[in-house]
Amino acid sequence: MTTKKTGMDALRSELLDDVAAHAKHILADHGVGTDVADQCGVALAEFLADHWGGQLINFPMNFLYKLAQRDLVIYDEFNGRNHAVLASKYNMSVRGIYKLVARVKKRIVAEKQPDLFPD
Template sequence: MSGTSPHMEQQRHELLSDVADTVASVLKDHGIEQPLAEQAGLALADRLATHWGGQLINIPKDYRFKLANRDLLIYEEFNGNNHAELARRWNMTMRGIYKIIERARKRDMDHRQPKLF
């Protein structure tokens, strides 16, 4: 007895199929011929199953990364006095825009001037 439910087996199958299909699609978009792209997708799905099979893996939705990208775009659009315009454009409050600018400015400063200790 394997100890896994049919529902879990179906989800695992869907995940690996989606990985194979996605890899093949991305490779085709980059000019790789379909048979080779599909072969690479299946090889990656096989590798994941072999290497990570049996592990409990939680894949984050990575919303923090997406927010960081949005914050960077807002900071790049900031010209010193367009808080209201940015708030409207990004469907945020002005307070939210001020916070983003402050965080982005701090990250930028920390990147340009590392701490001494």
């Protein structure tokens, strides 16, 4: 029997479902098999529920997380034509390298470029 969640229960469940799905997506983009990526996503959501459940947490909006050192190294080694070489070197998919380069570039530009229309 499945019960429909409402109100805050639905939001909490949606948050953990979203975390699990996003982790699965990121891992799959980095070449991890779908089954393993799904298991990791669920494990991450369970970790958050077990360790942070019951806490009132407010996530800041537009917070740029510190880039992982490995991502910066890969970005520094990227020359515009070596996606496949980097994918092989760092055990990632070529698609994962494309996404990593775009993500790092976006964050670097966001940190260096002033906002033209501040709130």
